[in-house]
Amino acid sequence: xxxxxxxxxxxxxxxxxxxxxxxxxxxxxxxxxxxxxxxxxxxxxxxxxxxxxxxxxxxxxxxxxxxxxxxxxxxxxxxxxxxxxxxxxxxxxxxxxxxxxxxxxxxxxxxxxxxxxxxxxxxxxxxxxxxxxxxxxxxxxxxxxxxxxxxxxxxxxxxxxxxxxxxxxxxxxxxxxxxxxxxxxxxxxxxxxxxxxxxxxxxxxxxxxxxxxxxxxxxxxxxxxxxxxxxxxxxxxxxxxxxxxxxx
Amino acid sequence: xxxxxxxxxxxxxxxxxxxxxxxxxxxxxxxxxxxxxxxxxxxxxxxxxxxxxxxxxxxxxxxxxxxxxxxxxxxxxxxxxxxxxxxxxxxxxxxxxxxxxxxxxxxxxxxxxxxxxxxxxxxxxxxxxxxxxxxxxxxxxxxxxxxxxxxxxxxxxxxxxxxxxxxxxxxxxxxxxxxxxxxxxxxxxxxxxxxxxxxxxxxxxxxxxxxxxxxxxxxxxxxxxxxxxxxxxxxxxxxxxxxxxxxxxxxxxxxxxxxxxxxxxxxxxxxxxxxxxxxxxxxxxxxxxxxxxxxxxxxxxxxxxxxxxxxxxxxxxxxxxxxxxxxxxxxxxxxxxxxxxxxxxxxxxxxxxxxxxxxxxxxxxxxxxxxxxxxxxxxxxxxxxxxxxxxxxxxxxxx
Amino acid sequence: xxxxxxxxxxxxxxxxxxxxxxxxxxxxxxxxxxxxxxxxxxxxxxxxxxxxxxxxxxxxxxxxxxxxxxxxxxxxxxxxxxxxxxxxxxxxxxxxxxxxxxxxxxxxxxxxxxxxxxxxxxxxxxxxxxxxxxxxxxxxxxxxxxxxxxxxxxxxxxxxxxxxxxxxxxxxxxxxxxxxxxxxxxxxxxxxxxxxxxxxxxxxxxxxxxxxxxxxxxxxxxxxxxxxxxxxxxxxxxxxxxxxxxxx
Numbered sequence: 001x002x003x004x005x006x007x008x009x010x011x012x013x014x015x016x017x018x019x020x021x022x023x024x025x026x027x028x029x030x031x032x033x034x035x036x037x038x039x040x041x042x043x044x045x046x047x048x049x050x051x052x053x054x055x056x057x058x059x060x061x062x063x064x065x066x067x068x069x070x071x072x073x074x075x076x077x078x079x080x081x082x083x084x085x086x087x088x089x090x091x092x093x094x095x096x097x098x099x100x101x102x103x104x105x106x107x108x109x110x111x112x113x114x115x116x117x118x119x120x121x122x123x124x125x126x127x128x129x130x131x132x133x134x135x136x137x138x139x140x141x142x143x144x145x146x147x148x149x150x151x152x153x154x155x156x157x158x159x160x161x162x163x164x165x166x167x168x169x170x171x172x173x174x175x176x177x178x179x180x181x182x183x184x185x186x187x188x189x190x191x192x193x194x195x196x197x198x199x200x201x202x203x204x205x206x207x208x209x210x211x212x213x214x215x216x217x218x219x220x221x222x223x224x225x226x227x228x229x230x231x232x233x234x235x236x237x238x239x240x241x242x243x244x245x246x247x248x
Numbered sequence: 249x250x251x252x253x254x255x256x257x258x259x260x261x262x263x264x265x266x267x268x269x270x271x272x273x274x275x276x277x278x279x280x281x282x283x284x285x286x287x288x289x290x291x292x293x294x295x296x297x298x299x300x301x302x303x304x305x306x307x308x309x310x311x312x313x314x315x316x317x318x319x320x321x322x323x324x325x326x327x328x329x330x331x332x333x334x335x336x337x338x339x340x341x342x343x344x345x346x347x348x349x350x351x352x353x354x355x356x357x358x359x360x361x362x363x364x365x366x367x368x369x370x371x372x373x374x375x376x377x378x379x380x381x382x383x384x385x386x387x388x389x390x391x392x393x394x395x396x397x398x399x400x401x402x403x404x405x406x407x408x409x410x411x412x413x414x415x416x417x418x419x420x421x422x423x424x425x426x427x428x429x430x431x432x433x434x435x436x437x438x439x440x441x442x443x444x445x446x447x448x449x450x451x452x453x454x455x456x457x458x459x460x461x462x463x464x465x466x467x468x469x470x471x472x473x474x475x476x477x478x479x480x481x482x483x484x485x486x487x488x489x490x491x492x493x494x495x496x497x498x499x500x501x502x503x504x505x506x507x508x509x510x511x512x513x514x515x516x517x518x519x520x521x522x523x524x525x526x527x528x529x530x531x532x533x534x535x536x537x538x539x540x541x542x543x544x545x546x547x548x549x550x551x552x553x554x555x556x557x558x559x560x561x562x563x564x565x566x567x568x569x570x571x572x573x574x575x576x577x578x579x580x581x582x583x584x585x586x587x588x589x590x591x592x593x594x595x596x597x598x599x600x601x602x603x604x605x606x607x608x609x610x611x612x613x614x615x616x617x618x619x620x621x622x623x624x625x626x627x628x629x630x631x632x633x634x635x636x637x638x639x640x641x642x643x644x645x646x647x
Numbered sequence: 648x649x650x651x652x653x654x655x656x657x658x659x660x661x662x663x664x665x666x667x668x669x670x671x672x673x674x675x676x677x678x679x680x681x682x683x684x685x686x687x688x689x690x691x692x693x694x695x696x697x698x699x700x701x702x703x704x705x706x707x708x709x710x711x712x713x714x715x716x717x718x719x720x721x722x723x724x725x726x727x728x729x730x731x732x733x734x735x736x737x738x739x740x741x742x743x744x745x746x747x748x749x750x751x752x753x754x755x756x757x758x759x760x761x762x763x764x765x766x767x768x769x770x771x772x773x774x775x776x777x778x779x780x781x782x783x784x785x786x787x788x789x790x791x792x793x794x795x796x797x798x799x800x801x802x803x804x805x806x807x808x809x810x811x812x813x814x815x816x817x818x819x820x821x822x823x824x825x826x827x828x829x830x831x832x833x834x835x836x837x838x839x840x841x842x843x844x845x846x847x848x849x850x851x852x853x854x855x856x857x858x859x860x861x862x863x864x865x866x867x868x869x870x871x872x873x874x875x876x877x878x879x880x881x882x883x884x885x886x887x888x889x890x891x892x893x894x895x
Contacts, residue, residue, distance in 0.1 A: 092265035114770040136347035149695040155334015157274040164443035166267025175334030185702035
């Protein structure tokens, strides 16, 4: 299949209308038809630990935007809270986006340092999930996003086992693997992933690594960058600034 | 709401921190059953190959039984996989669009190769002459079933039978690496997951292989001790002692591999060692330390040493062999459990442990798993009826 | 070929025939019966991308709001909330964009909503404005005093604790509890408006701490050291954290 066919398919989606709904969808369609070329983009995300306030807006918006099951256990993105005490013990929990934090009764002088860590699929450059999928239902797009073909996934869950970051889950209704797509349906229309969109502190930065000037470009220039579990050689495309060594 | 409650229940049993998506255990009891079954297949075949390739004459009485056991279990092997899929109706995709970089994608091909080109073919050549003879002796349905199974071949001349024998030997020679492939590859499925330190190990395929041989030999031994008296025959003690002594050596190799793996992990003491030690000393203590190592390995080893050192009477030997066989089955099943379930009980954040609550009734529940373990024996009993592994004179103990 | 078959014994011919038959059947099924969608991986990838692109957008993105709403973005862009997307607080609004009169986005007015970000939490980065909702004008809606589009303390913060609650709490339990922040930190007025760019001072001389803690100091009950012999190269706060109990 060559590029032109690919674009044609895009056009087909767009021209099939309805699916996107509304006037603005047509506007996108026109824009997309002319400008969007998957090979011209390569996406990544930056996360600044020093900026995250652990408000959980990203988690909530993601569940809404992507129809993630509402139960408090399946997440395409989530935020972990790390508390490192003066005796060097580490306690971690996933923040709750609804109710008050339990266990926040910390004695200040016992806390050495504490911070929030937003997590999501790292959209690895060498994705172990893609390697192990027996039927090729999960794959990397030209613009660097790992997607799951929900019509072909057989639900063997090998990819969930292979993901070092716990970013995948078996969708309880469709019974296929599900994960963060960087909000692919928004990207191609020039919108930001929804977690980036709603982050009040701009702790999340999104950008195109193929463009010379992008917020991600500046982010990776101005910060010392670390990725999660680099020893596994997965080459994540989610870049952390000010990440603590305790995080894994 | 029920789902939420279920999760709340589970989350209470979580120790430390797990990634939120890890609350589900992905591979259940069915995936424990699967490597257990393929292990029996590979092990039984290796025992059979001792007769054909390595000319261990004493084992001849177990040869056909071992082949039929391998077949009965191999026929069921794909079922647990099929049943655990989220979308079982799509499993055919594994054959149509296999992802060549996936260890799991090879399953279908390895399985088909082993079933069609090794087991069925070898059994067919082994039984062909007998099937022709038996079909001429029987009447009605059985006659026609046997005729069909022998593909309506008729030639029982000496030359043809000699050809059968030669072919069986060639197939067995191909079959040994195939059996290694079949089960070593199951080990590779686990051993190649770098995200999971409990699984990720080069030793995994080797450990799987030897535990498979152990379980297969023990299973054939058990079946031999049950089936021969049931069919009115006398247990050939020379054969039984030989089987048991092969069992003894493979258990020692298997045990050495496990111990090596254990020491290696402990000595290297990598990042994951804390959580793995916690796993072994808490959630896996019963199934790993007590069932797998003490009951399933050291106790039978001890018993077999006793049998070898003291010249016990036949009846006592039989009893002890039988107990050993049962204990080893228990031990190897625990081994599979500890690999499959154990590997999912700790968080990949290395900061916590979760819990596996086995269903009773559900499709991935205990009853289905039990059924999957029983069906092969039903198939085997049909196979034995149709294709008796022993002739009358063999049963009576006449050479 | 015929010769070869003749050389084989009868039974081998039968087996080989069966296998050839099976392979032929498989080939026919593969070639003529299976539709291309089942076989062609590229087709499947294209279809997945199409499906992904066609997914419904629920968060409209910050750009579009300003097209109708003029006042709020105008106010917002100069205040502390200038980096927030409208949908961070008002929720998913794509439906509202498509049907402005009938579908209205949410407008959270309760204290809990502001608490997601502004309730005190020791893991939040220091300097981020946080309050204790139980003590900070309990039960009064936040918006009675603060305009969410341009939130400012009703008066300039009386105490540093409005933003530096973490330090304030720690200090309250330390030996320095009675020393006001301004004794050690000189704070330019502009720090209250641009907290990140204009930063208060820290004591830059050892003698500053020496006023109380040097050997010859006249203060009673204060631990003293011989400043000439004790860690001469460093300013005191490089080792001692003056806000915590014990100062270590």
